[in-house]
Amino acid sequence: MQIEDKEINGFLIDEFNQYSLEAGKTQGVCPLCSADRQPKNKKAKCASYDWERGLGTCHNCDDSFQLHTYQRKGNSTKEYIRPDESIIGALVETKVEEWFKTRSISKQTLDDLRVTEGVEYMPQTGKSENTIQFNYFMGDQLINVKYRDGRKNFKLYKGAEKVFYNVNSVVGYDWCVIVEGEMDVLALHEAGIKNVISVPNGATLNSNNLDYLDNCIDYLEDKSKIVLAVDADEAGRALRQEFIRRLGAEVCYLVDFNGNKDANDFLIEHGKNELRDVVNSSTQVPLEGVSTLRDVEGELLDFVHNGFKPGFQVGLKNFDDIFSTYTSQFITVTGIPSSGKSDFVDQMCIGYNKNYGWKTAFASPENKPNYLHAHKLMRKTWEGMPTKADVGSTKWNQVTEQVNDNYFFIDADRYTLDEVLKKGAELVKRKGIKCLVIDPYNKVRDVNSKTEDVNRYTMEYLTKIEVFAKKYDVLVMVVAHPTKMYKDKDGKIEEPTMYNIKGGGEWYDASYHGLLVHRDYDAKTVKVKVLKVKFQNLGENGAEAHFTWEPKSGSYIPLASNMAENEPMPWET
Numbered sequence: 001m002q003i004e005d006k007e008i009n010g011f012l013i014d015e016f017n018q019y020s021l022e023a024g025k026t027q028g029v030c031p032l033c034s035a036d037r038q039p040k041n042k043k044a045k046c047a048s049y050d051w052e053r054g055l056g057t058c059h060n061c062d063d064s065f066q067l068h069t070y071q072r073k074g075n076s077t078k079e080y081i082r083p084d085e086s087i088i089g090a091l092v093e094t095k096v097e098e099w100f101k102t103r104s105i106s107k108q109t110l111d112d113l114r115v116t117e118g119v120e121y122m123p124q125t126g127k128s129e130n131t132i133q134f135n136y137f138m139g140d141q142l143i144n145v146k147y148r149d150g151r152k153n154f155k156l157y158k159g160a161e162k163v164f165y166n167v168n169s170v171v172g173y174d175w176c177v178i179v180e181g182e183m184d185v186l187a188l189h190e191a192g193i194k195n196v197i198s199v200p201n202g203a204t205l206n207s208n209n210l211d212y213l214d215n216c217i218d219y220l221e222d223k224s225k226i227v228l229a230v231d232a233d234e235a236g237r238a239l240r241q242e243f244i245r246r247l248g249a250e251v252c253y254l255v256d257f258n259g260n261k262d263a264n265d266f267l268i269e270h271g272k273n274e275l276r277d278v279v280n281s282s283t284q285v286p287l288e289g290v291s292t293l294r295d296v297e298g299e300l301l302d303f304v305h306n307g308f309k310p311g312f313q314v315g316l317k318n319f320d321d322i323f324s325t326y327t328s329q330f331i332t333v334t335g336i337p338s339s340g341k342s343d344f345v346d347q348m349c350i351g352y353n354k355n356y357g358w359k360t361a362f363a364s365p366e367n368k369p370n371y372l373h374a375h376k377l378m379r380k381t382w383e384g385m386p387t388k389a390d391v392g393s394t395k396w397n398q399v400t401e402q403v404n405d406n407y408f409f410i411d412a413d414r415y416t417l418d419e420v421l422k423k424g425a426e427l428v429k430r431k432g433i434k435c436l437v438i439d440p441y442n443k444v445r446d447v448n449s450k451t452e453d454v455n456r457y458t459m460e461y462l463t464k465i466e467v468f469a470k471k472y473d474v475l476v477m478v479v480a481h482p483t484k485m486y487k488d489k490d491g492k493i494e495e496p497t498m499y500n501i502k503g504g505g506e507w508y509d510a511s512y513h514g515l516l517v518h519r520d521y522d523a524k525t526v527k528v529k530v531l532k533v534k535f536q537n538l539g540e541n542g543a544e545a546h547f548t549w550e551p552k553s554g555s556y557i558p559l560a561s562n563m564a565e566n567e568p569m570p571w572e573t
Contacts (some may be wrong), residue, residue, distance in 0.1 A: 006269055013295075026048060026049055027045045027049070028046070028047055028049055028056075029042075029043055029044065029045060029046070029047060030043050030046050030047040030056070030058035030060060030061060030063075031056075032058060032061055032062035032063050033046075033058060033060055033063070034046075040531070043386050044060075046058055046060040046061075046334045047059065047060075048487070049197040049518060052200060057172060059211035065504075067118070069285075075186050080159060080160055080161040081157070081158070081159035081160050081186060082141070082142070082143070082160070082161075083143075083144065083145055083157050083160055083286050085142045086141075087145065088116050088118075088133065088135055088142070088145070089116035089118025089119075089131075089133050090115050090116055090117060090118065091110070091111060091114075091115075091116055091117075092107070092110050092115060093117070093159060094117065094134070096117050096132060097110070100186075101189075101236070103183065103186075103264055103267075103268060103403060104187070104264075104267045104268050104271075104272075105183075105186045105187065105190055105264075106190060106512065109186050109189050109190045109293055110186070112188060112189060112457070113134075113166060113185065113189060114135050114137070114185070115132065115133065115134060115135070115136060116132075116133040117130065117131065117132055117133060118130075118131060118133055119131070120133070120147045120149075120155075122147065122149050122153050122497045123155065124151070124153040124155075124156060125149070125151070125153065125503060129149040129151065129153075130150070131147040131148055131149050132147070132148045132149075132150070133145055133147055133148075134146040134165060134182040134484050136164075136167075137162055137167075137168055138163055138164050138167055138168065138396035139168065143159045143160060143161050143163050143276075144157050144161060144162065144163060144200065146159070146165070146182065146200065150305065151450060156200060156201070159511055160477055161213055161215060162200045162201065162212040162215065163200065163212050163215050163216050164178075164197035164199065164200065164216050164219070165182050165185055165196065165197060165198040165200060166182075166185050166189075166196060166198065167216055167219055169195050169196060169197065169198050170195045170197060170219055170220075170223070171196050171219070171493065172225070172236065173195040174222065174223060174224050174225070175195065175223055175224060175225035175226065175227070176195045176196065176197060176198070176220070176223055176225075176226060176227070176519070177193060177195065177196040177197070177226075177227040177229050178199070178227070178228055178229065178230070178280060179196060179197070179198045179199075179229050179230060179262070179263055179568070180198065180231045180236055180239065181197060181198055181199075181202060181231075181262045181264075182198050182202055182264060182402075183260065183262075183263075184196075184229065184262050184263035184264050185197065185198045186264070187262075187263040187264040187266070187267040187275065188229070188263055188275065189277065190267060190272060190275075191267065191272040191273075191275040191276040191279070192272065192276055193276060193279055195480075196229075199212065199239070200212050202231065202235075203231065203235040203236050203238065203239035204274065209357070209432065210242060210243075210246065210432055213246060213429070213430065213432075214430040214431060217429060217430055220247065223251060224251060225253055226243075226247055226251050226253065227252075227253045227254075227279060227282045228240050228243055228253065228254055228255065228260075229255040229257075229262075229263055229279060229282070230242070230243075230260075231261055231262045231329075232256075232257050232260070232261055232262070233261065235413050236262075238255070242432070243269075243411050244285055245428065245472055246428060246429045246432065247429065248471075249286075250284040250285075252284070253282040253283060253284050253285070253287045253512060254282055254283055254284075254285060255278060255279055255282045256278070256283075257278065258278070259312060263279075266278065272448075278393055285342070300527040302375070302559045308354055308535075308537040309326075310324065310357070311324025311325050311537070311538045311539075312324055312326065312327070312352060312356060312475075313351070313355065314347065314348045314351030314352060314355070315351040315352075316347070316351065316547075316556060316558050317556040317558055318505040318546065318547075319528060319558070320545070320558065321545070322530055322539055322540050322543035322545055323513070323515070323530050323533065323538070323539040323540075323543070323544075323545075324538050324539060325475060325512075325513060325538060326468045326475075326538070327434060327473050327474060327475045328468070328473050328474070328475075329469060329470050329475060329476075329512035329513065330462075330465050330466060330478060330512055330513075330532070331475070331476070331478070331512065331513040331515060332478045332480055332498060332507055332511040332512065332513070332514045332515070332531075333345055333477060333479050333480070333514075333515045333516075333517060334479075334480050334481070334482055334496055334497075334498060334500070334501055334514070334515070334516055334517075334531075335479065335481075335496065335516055335517040335518055335519075336481075336482065336485060336496060336518070339479065339518055339519045339520070339526070340517050340518050340519055340526050340549065341439075341460075341479050341517045342364070342366065342367060342439050342479060343376070343549075343554060343556075344515075344517045344526070344556060345437055345439065345477050345479060346376055346377060346380060346554075347555065347556050348378065348477070349377075349407070349435055349437065349477075350380045350381060350535075352434070352435060352475075353406050353407075356434075358406075358408070358433075358434035358435055358475075359405075359408070359427075359431055359432055359433045359434060359435070359528060360405045360407050360408070360433060360434070360435035360436070360437060361408040361409075361410055361424055361431075361433045361435070361436050361437070362407065362408070362409050362410065362439065363410040363412075363415060363420040363422070363423075363436070363437065363438050363439070363444055363478055364409070364437060364438075364439040365415055365439075365440075365443040365444070366439060366440060366443065367439065370409045370411070373409060374403055374407070374409075377403050377407055378399055378400065378403050379552070379553050379554045379555075380554055380555050381399050381403060382395070382399050382401055382553065383553050384401070384552055384553050385553065386399070387554040392493060398548075404539040408427055408431060408433065410424070410427075411425050411551055415443060415444045415445070415465060416444065416445055416446070416447045416448075417438075417444050417445065417446040417447075417448075417461060417465075418446070418448055418464075419448075420436075420438065420444055421464065421465075421468045424436045424468065424472070424474070425468070425472060426468070428472045428474065431485060433474065434474055434475060435474065435475050435476075435477065436468075436469075436474055436475075436476045436477070437476075437477045437478075437479070438465075438476065438478045438479065439477075439478075439479040440479045440480060440481055441461070441478050441479065441480050442480070442481065442483055442502070446461045447462065449461070452503060453479070454503050455503055455505070455506050457503070457504070458503030458506040458507065458510075459503075459510060461507045462478075462506065462507070462510040462511070465478065466510070471493065478511075480501045480507065482496035482500035482501055483501065483502045484496075484500045485500065485535045495516060495518050495529070496516065497516070498511065498514045498531050499532060507534050508531075508532060511532060511534075512532075512533075512534045512541070513530075513532055513533050513534060513538070514530070514531035515528060515529070515530060516528065516529040516531050524547055524548065524549075525546055525547065525559065526544070526547045526548070526549055526556065527544050527546050527547075528544065528545045528546075528547070529542070529543070529545075530542060530543045530544075535541060544560065546558075546559040547559060
């Protein structure tokens, strides 16, 4: 039965009813266990079908199955290599089986999760090695393979898509467990917890690129509880925080392995029952908006020992000398028309990406069309003007891939604040953005506001932005045009302040930081002035950084630094 353009439970259906089950029936034969029954029981209706969710549940074998194959929404445009199942090695035999026993993993678990062994070339050793093979399936398709040799060297199948390991196991459950490695999946399966998945590439302290989450988010969106049982080290804690940011604190629960590094180590030391108990006793992420000293004790001790954490900087020396920021905050950027506000915000986003790998989403009606905005970002990344001769070159391909993977343009026929923040939340989950740009605010209206009072409207608007920034640990930059502009005695337009924006004092009071971008056409320079910093350790109110603008790259070139090389920052004196 073929159904085109049919959507069920967030999936686009390619082929409905892959088990030849009778469509529309709520009860029927289980395709998983019926073949193993005695002939007289083969047609027993032991399963319930949920066609809306595309799932079936068997009351005999207590397993779940999909009623269809599907193509995930929002599939990446990247082309992946799909491994052929012929590469899967043999089920593990005596020698490998004995090694797994030392890790408290049984042969039954290895067979359940289709762990195999075979010879594979390992680039770390430069030769073919006997390897353990963790096979990544999605539905009934082999998506990836991870190889592990006896020296703990790993590799994934080259060019294959990254997905969660054992992702099929969470289908039909309203909760699941996420761990950091395949061995931990085996450990929890051994303990009787089957609905467990692992990240494909572990955790690293300096990288939270969860590209596999974009590929698998559909499997998690219906979960009311997600237990994060990652490694109890610094990299694991960083991974845990990124999952909380992406998935939402309201559904995330935490596991304490009581001094053990991970689930497998805990299994070896304490056994199946205690491992199952420690996962089942996971605690919810602390209530948002309510804290006690114990909740912030780690940060408190870090502050006592090390002082303020340094703010994030854009990589422009003279600007970094006077301004930095944290995430979970928002910056108001103002200036008279054609002063370079949007261009400087682009420069900041480029800098954050180069320094920290941050991705940015733009809700920028005034930067349309998107290809021209993308071209501006390309020039800054390229540090020059790409020409027709550059198209298809190595550098062209590198820069276009960099811009494509790190900057996202929110499109709308009619921009509204709620829709932009909703799309921003999706991009946090799927792409991991750390910056959101609203440019300009007056073209991204809060249409749901019921007040006609300008000040109240402004405060409601900025409160929504602040809530979003805090919830998703994102830096939001809002470009706001002044509505009142005055000329001095020489006829030049005076520098505006945040009080010149419509809603005046609310902008100054609510913003964490304020920046002025002001162009001096006579001197052919651009000044960036700090109008406000909320915390003294992040900058200096009233300080200025001066730039020339390089037209080919569209980049800001610092003039002489505002401070002597060794002059202390204001808060250090």
